[in-house]
Amino acid sequence: MTLSELVPGEIGIVKEFTDLEMSVKLMEMGCLPGEPITVSRIAPMGDPIAINVSGYQLSLRKFEASTIILQ
Amino acid sequence: MKADIRVALVGNPNTGKSTLFNTLTGLNQKIGNFPGVTVDKKTGYCSLPDGRTAEIIDLPGTYSLYPKSQDESIVFSVLADRSNAHTPDLVVVIIDATNLKRNLLLYTQVADLKIPVIIALNMIDLSKKAGITIDIDLFAKKLGVPVVPISARKVEGIDKLKQTITFANKIALQEPSIDVEAIAPQLIAQISEDLKLDNPYFALQLAHQHETVKFLTPAESDRIEELEHEFSFHSQKSQATETIARYNFINDLLYDTVKIPETAQDESISNKIDKVLTHKIFGFVIFLGILLFMFQSIFSWSAYPMEKIGDLFAWTQNSLHQILPAGPLVCLLVDGVIGGLSGVMVFIPQIAILFAFISILEDTGYMSRVTFMMDKLMRKVGLNGKSVVPLIGGFACAVPSIMSTRTIENWKDRMITIMVTPLVTCSARLPIYVLLIGLVVPNRNVWWVFNLQGLALTGMYIFSLISAIIVAFAFKLILKGRERGYFIMELPVYRMPRWNNVAFSMYDRSKAFVLQAGKVIIAVSVILWVLASYGPGDRFARIEQKYQQPEYTKQLKPDELTKAINSEKLENSYAGVLGHVIEPVIKPLGFDWKIGIALITSFAAREVFVGTMATIYSVDGNADKIESVQKKMGSAKNPETGKPVFSLAVAFSLMMFYAFAMQCASTVAVVYRETKNWRWPAIQFAYMTVLAYAASLLAYNLLK
Numbered sequence: 001m002t003l004s005e006l007v008p009g010e011i012g013i014v015k016e017f018t019d020l021e022m023s024v025k026l027m028e029m030g031c032l033p034g035e036p037i038t039v040s041r042i043a044p045m046g047d048p049i050a051i052n053v054s055g056y057q058l059s060l061r062k063f064e065a066s067t068i069i070l071q
Numbered sequence: 072m073k074a075d076i077r078v079a080l081v082g083n084p085n086t087g088k089s090t091l092f093n094t095l096t097g098l099n100q101k102i103g104n105f106p107g108v109t110v111d112k113k114t115g116y117c118s119l120p121d122g123r124t125a126e127i128i129d130l131p132g133t134y135s136l137y138p139k140s141q142d143e144s145i146v147f148s149v150l151a152d153r154s155n156a157h158t159p160d161l162v163v164v165i166i167d168a169t170n171l172k173r174n175l176l177l178y179t180q181v182a183d184l185k186i187p188v189i190i191a192l193n194m195i196d197l198s199k200k201a202g203i204t205i206d207i208d209l210f211a212k213k214l215g216v217p218v219v220p221i222s223a224r225k226v227e228g229i230d231k232l233k234q235t236i237t238f239a240n241k242i243a244l245q246e247p248s249i250d251v252e253a254i255a256p257q258l259i260a261q262i263s264e265d266l267k268l269d270n271p272y273f274a275l276q277l278a279h280q281h282e283t284v285k286f287l288t289p290a291e292s293d294r295i296e297e298l299e300h301e302f303s304f305h306s307q308k309s310q311a312t313e314t315i316a317r318y319n320f321i322n323d324l325l326y327d328t329v330k331i332p333e334t335a336q337d338e339s340i341s342n343k344i345d346k347v348l349t350h351k352i353f354g355f356v357i358f359l360g361i362l363l364f365m366f367q368s369i370f371s372w373s374a375y376p377m378e379k380i381g382d383l384f385a386w387t388q389n390s391l392h393q394i395l396p397a398g399p400l401v402c403l404l405v406d407g408v409i410g411g412l413s414g415v416m417v418f419i420p421q422i423a424i425l426f427a428f429i430s431i432l433e434d435t436g437y438m439s440r441v442t443f444m445m446d447k448l449m450r451k452v453g454l455n456g457k458s459v460v461p462l463i464g465g466f467a468c469a470v471p472s473i474m475s476t477r478t479i480e481n482w483k484d485r486m487i488t489i490m491v492t493p494l495v496t497c498s499a500r501l502p503i504y505v506l507l508i509g510l511v512v513p514n515r516n517v518w519w520v521f522n523l524q525g526l527a528l529t530g531m532y533i534f535s536l537i538s539a540i541i542v543a544f545a546f547k548l549i550l551k552g553r554e555r556g557y558f559i560m561e562l563p564v565y566r567m568p569r570w571n572n573v574a575f576s577m578y579d580r581s582k583a584f585v586l587q588a589g590k591v592i593i594a595v596s597v598i599l600w601v602l603a604s605y606g607p608g609d610r611f612a613r614i615e616q617k618y619q620q621p622e623y624t625k626q627l628k629p630d631e632l633t634k635a636i637n638s639e640k641l642e643n644s645y646a647g648v649l650g651h652v653i654e655p656v657i658k659p660l661g662f663d664w665k666i667g668i669a670l671i672t673s674f675a676a677r678e679v680f681v682g683t684m685a686t687i688y689s690v691d692g693n694a695d696k697i698e699s700v701q702k703k704m705g706s707a708k709n710p711e712t713g714k715p716v717f718s719l720a721v722a723f724s725l726m727m728f729y730a731f732a733m734q735c736a737s738t739v740a741v742v743y744r745e746t747k748n749w750r751w752p753a754i755q756f757a758y759m760t761v762l763a764y765a766a767s768l769l770a771y772n773l774l775k
Contacts, residue, residue: 020307020308020311021307022557023311024137024307024310024311024314025139025557025559026559027311027314027315027318028134028135028137028176028314029134029173029559029561030172030173030318032314032315032318033315040342040345041345041346041349043349043443043444043446043447044349044350044351044354044355044444045444045447045448046447047446047447048443048446048447048558050345050349050443050562054170054172054173055169055170055172055173055331056170056173056561056564057341057561057562057563057564058559058560058561058562059439059442059443059558059559059560059561059562060557060558060559060560061446061557061558064557064558064559
């Protein structure tokens with residue numbers, strides 16, 4: 001299951017990444033393996049999404065979220 | 072000013088770094104450029120308690136030393152390049168106390184470069200409010216650096232910070248964070264040996280960034296490349312390992328020193344605001360409302376100061392003409408240079424107001440929500456959520472809007488935004504449209520409520536937005552992106568705007584515009600002034616002679632005489648001659664040589680069109696009054712056919728021309744300033760001219 005499949009309010013825990021380049025950027029921003037992520041909302045047109053991670057809010061595109069595999 | 076110590080401010084975006092910079096330096100700051108790149112370098116001075124002066128450098132906000140944009144790449148260069156003139160003696164890392172974990176990543180990277188470091192723990196008040204307890208002494212002890220809790224917004228702890236800067240160590244005493252050498256032991260050892268480096272993290276960073284940093288010799292860079300192959304170094308894998316190791320260190324540190332309340336907090340205020348502001352329907356309605364308000368304000372609030380600035384320059388020109396003896400040099404100074412200067416200064420109110428809005432929207436955190444809402448829509452045409460604001464600002468003036476594209480990190484998205492922003496109907500086109508629409512479109516209502524003239528004007532505005540979107544789409548297909556586009560962006564917590572930051576931003580941007588774009592505009596204005604004021608051979612002298620004949624002096628009143636002379640002089644000036652020369656080219660568009668003159672004189676600034684028309688048609692009374700110009704132009708007949716010059720076809724052809732043509736020296740100058748390459752303004756000028764000609768030709772032939 002990937003992060004892009006969660007609906008607002010759902011929580012997932014990061015397991016691994018499918019894209020190395022993207023993972024480097026996501027990890028810098030605090031999306032690390034073992035870290036819980038809550039989807040807080042989805043943009044009006046369905047993309048991008050906003051998530052809560054490491055105590056702050058981050059937005060990323062659906063495609064980017066689909067590279068994060070959850071436990 | 073000479074400084075005794077150089078201090079660099081480093082931190083994540085949205086941590087209050089600029090507020091701290093402004094608080095430390097006050098108005099005592101300047102903006103320059105880092106050598107070789109289009110990154111603004113903000114420096115300022117701050118007096119320390121012991122009487123010494125510190126030079127403060129505000130480095131671009133970044134989440135890590137691995138850069139994602141050109142702005143960010145400067146951070147590592149400045150910190151690491153020991154031979155550079157900007158190398159800091161001390162780094163102040165600003166950390167948001169409400170978001171320690173992510174903020175500490177950058178700290179650990181900077182600390183490992185072994186430059187003396189101080190931590191400024193900002194927003195300590197908000198962090199306390201949120202129930203976060205930090206054992207600051209233990210925190211400082213574990214890291215081995217001074218930690219100063221501050222609130223830049225409330226100006227708390229600033230004196231303590233200045234003291235800490237004053238008594239900072241000259242050598243780096245921070246504890247190591249991670250075992251850097253373990254990431255790539257052989258490679259780091261070999262680079263350190265070959266380049267004679269004593270810092271393993273510096274060596275590792277060079278392995279990642281040797282292709283982009285400017286301070287390595289080609290031989291050094293090649294050697295690093297060679298070593299990377301030898302030890303099969305993988306940059307991204309190494310970065311991933313490093314980041315995980317750093318977060319492990321940070322988690323351990325925070326576990327010992329920080330207590331974050333476990334109890335689930337009530338839904339934060341920010342979240343409640345977001346529910347409304349990014350709502351499917353209200354979100355867009357509110358955004359549209361804010362835009363309309365912003366757009367209206369830029370128009371209405373700037374009208375008065377713009378008029379006053381114009382009056383002031385006109386008064387100065389008049390007075391100087393009376394004081395100084397008449398002569399070509401005085402005319403050049405007064406009409407050419409001061410006239411050009413007036414054309415620059417008149418934009419300041421619009422620039423200042425637009426940037427006041429932009430900085431309020433950014434400061435409050437609303438801008439990132441706009442980006443969040445609009446990204447999908449804008450991406451379809453090759454733009455980015457962040458392109459919305461420059462495009463809307465373009466309705467007021469392209470100059471500040473192009474300056475505001477810096478918030479777009481993606482190179483391709485930013486270039487496309489810069490390329491299409493001047494297509495949006497700016498306020499300088501408005502008087503031209505009003506003049507021409509008033510001339511050919513009947514002033515009556517259709518379908519009861521819609522005024523035909525109003526509809527035509529609205530049509531021109533909508534048309535400009537559509538053409539910008541189409542051209543953006545075309546550029547999306549043509550331009551090759553250098554970097555992969557992504558959209559991983561922090562949505563900061565909503566905060567009140569900091570009013571002195573707003574004031575600083577208004578001042579900064581206006582100053583940058585006057586100093587940098589101003590030079591080009593004045594130069595172009597002087598050239599155009601010469602073209603319009605001098606003619607070949609003795610033509611001007613003969614005109615003067617002709618009007619000294621009694622038949623003219625007796626029949627005409629003095630000011631009518633001056634108008635007749637001016638009109639005939641303009642016709643015989645170099646600009647007039649050029650108007651005749653380009654007539655064959657512009658004839659297919661329905662333009663005669665008189666319109667040709669106006670095209671040439673309004674080359675640097677569109678709004679000059681109306682004034683030139685007034686001179687050509689020797690308008691009576693106040694030439695600023697559009698109605699009187701309209702009357703004269705309306706009665707102008709084509710000498711060959713006897714029909715009116717300004718037919719519907721000609722007027723619309725002319726409007727199409729102004730809709731597309733790059734008749735604005737300020738925009739050309741600012742595009743050059745922002746892209747640091749003449750290729751971009753040249754491409755823009757070329758494509759806009761081609762479009763202008765084609766659209767005019769089409770409009771003229773369809774309506775003829």
